Amino acid sequence: MATKKKETVPTGPHTPISSLSKEAAEATTPEESVSKPPAEGKDPKTPKPRADGAESVKGFKTKVGPESAMAAVYKAPNTSKLKDIGEASFGPPPPKAETVHGPDDRIKITTTSIYPWRAHASLLITAADGSQWIGTGWFIGPHTLMTAGHVVYIKNSGVAGRDGWVRSIDVMPGRNGSSLPYGKVTSRNFRSVVGWANSGDENFDYGAIILSTNLGNTTGWFGFGVFSDADLLASVGNISGYPGDKPAGTQWYDARRIANVNARKVYYDIDTFGGQSGSAVYRIINGGRYGIAVHAYGGATTNSGTRIVRPVFDNMVNWKA
Amino acid sequence: MALSPSVISGVVHGPRGEAVANARVYFTDGPVPLPDIAALTDRDGAFSLTAPAPGKYVIECATDEFAVRSQAVSVSGGQPARLEIRLKK
Numbered sequence: 001m002a003t004k005k006k007e008t009v010p011t012g013p014h015t016p017i018s019s020l021s022k023e024a025a026e027a028t029t030p031e032e033s034v035s036k037p038p039a040e041g042k043d044p045k046t047p048k049p050r051a052d053g054a055e056s057v058k059g060f061k062t063k064v065g066p067e068s069a070m071a072a073v074y075k076a077p078n079t080s081k082l083k084d085i086g087e088a089s090f091g092p093p094p095p096k097a098e099t100v101h102g103p104d105d106r107i108k109i110t111t112t113s114i115y116p117w118r119a120h121a122s123l124l125i126t127a128a129d130g131s132q133w134i135g136t137g138w139f140i141g142p143h144t145l146m147t148a149g150h151v152v153y154i155k156n157s158g159v160a161g162r163d164g165w166v167r168s169i170d171v172m173p174g175r176n177g178s179s180l181p182y183g184k185v186t187s188r189n190f191r192s193v194v195g196w197a198n199s200g201d202e203n204f205d206y207g208a209i210i211l212s213t214n215l216g217n218t219t220g221w222f223g224f225g226v227f228s229d230a231d232l233l234a235s236v237g238n239i240s241g242y243p244g245d246k247p248a249g250t251q252w253y254d255a256r257r258i259a260n261v262n263a264r265k266v267y268y269d270i271d272t273f274g275g276q277s278g279s280a281v282y283r284i285i286n287g288g289r290y291g292i293a294v295h296a297y298g299g300a301t302t303n304s305g306t307r308i309v310r311p312v313f314d315n316m317v318n319w320k321a
Numbered sequence: 322m323a324l325s326p327s328v329i330s331g332v333v334h335g336p337r338g339e340a341v342a343n344a345r346v347y348f349t350d351g352p353v354p355l356p357d358i359a360a361l362t363d364r365d366g367a368f369s370l371t372a373p374a375p376g377k378y379v380i381e382c383a384t385d386e387f388a389v390r391s392q393a394v395s396v397s398g399g400q401p402a403r404l405e406i407r408l409k410k
Binding site for chain 2: 244
């Protein structure tokens with residue numbers, strides 16, 4: 001990943017937009033970008049990851065290694081006649097899209113005040129109509145969290161007064177039930193792109209939350225990068241987040257090999273539930289955690305996230321500055 | 322593919338018919354990919370989710386007090402749908 005000295009602003013569907021007025025947005029836009037590698041924050045106590053690319057979590061025994069190992073775990077291929085989840089919106093699926101949702105392998109994270117768990121945040125979202133929602137975000141810098149576009153900007157809801165920028169988001173890093181080890185920060189400053197906000201296109205479903213504090217310096221943050229198809233398909237994807245089916249505000253983790261990719265999406269069988277929208281889909285490289293996609297959608301056959309391709313990367317660099 | 326969103330509105334009640342606030346309500350199945358977000362019920366136990374395309378959806382409701390409950394609902398042609406979820410211990 002090359003470090004850019006000059007800010008690159010994507011155009012077309014990736015053209016960035018802000019919840020603030022132009023003047024206000026410019027007032028909060030720093031002049032220089034910061035680096036893209038991860039940072040582990042203060043006294044991180046980061047556990048050493050497993051050799052196979054998954055996190056080392058007590059009780060997490062899922063095999064995520066070579067495909068032969070996957071086959072041993074999931075013996076019965078699902079020959080369901082369900083269409084691939086991407087087909088309904090995007091036409092024919094990419095090759096090898098059909099994969100199996102195996103047993104629920106998620107495991108609860110109890111050590112949420114160490115890195116990388118504390119770089120994830122439970123989100124309480126208040127939409128423009130006052131309705132409330134839960135989601136997940138992840139730090140990419142001192143004051144910036146990535147999340148799904150539909151977390152910060154609601155599109156095509158069909159409910160009067162709901163669409164548009166959400167009113168506010170309470171960000172609770174490292175939350176563990178009622179315990180908030182890093183407190184709560186409320187943000188009303190969001191970013192997304194026109195491909196999501198104007199068109200509601202799933203391929204551009206990503207956004208960011210800007211904090212008024214530099215809490216990320218304490219929690220640490222994820223690196224992120226653009227990787228080739230082959231590289232991603234050889235990777236183990238890790239997801240941790242705050243699903244709604246588990247006790248309120250508890251963080252749950254799962255990992256599996258990436259199932260498929262296309263030009264704008266990453267597909268996987270990593271188990272998720274409603275509330276995990278916006279989670280990092282990340283891989284581990286030499287002990288560093290790097291986001292490869294933003295988790296956004298669940299489906300009958302695979303889950304998927306918005307892939308970090310170059311325009312997404314450029315926006316992330318600008319948003320974390 | 323043009324999609325016709327339908328709004329699924331509902332209310333969550335406890336075993337004695339009381340409104341359940343802050344219940345987490347989300348899709349677990351549907352005909353198209355669905356945003357992995359969960360709604361919280363308001364003080365009256367009410368919620369509304371957007372079904373982006375016609376078809377059958379499964380909605381699940383979870384709380385810390387009651388058992389998780391799933392219910393199926395079908396929508397068509399952008400027509401609204403109504404759902405009542407009754408939770409049990």
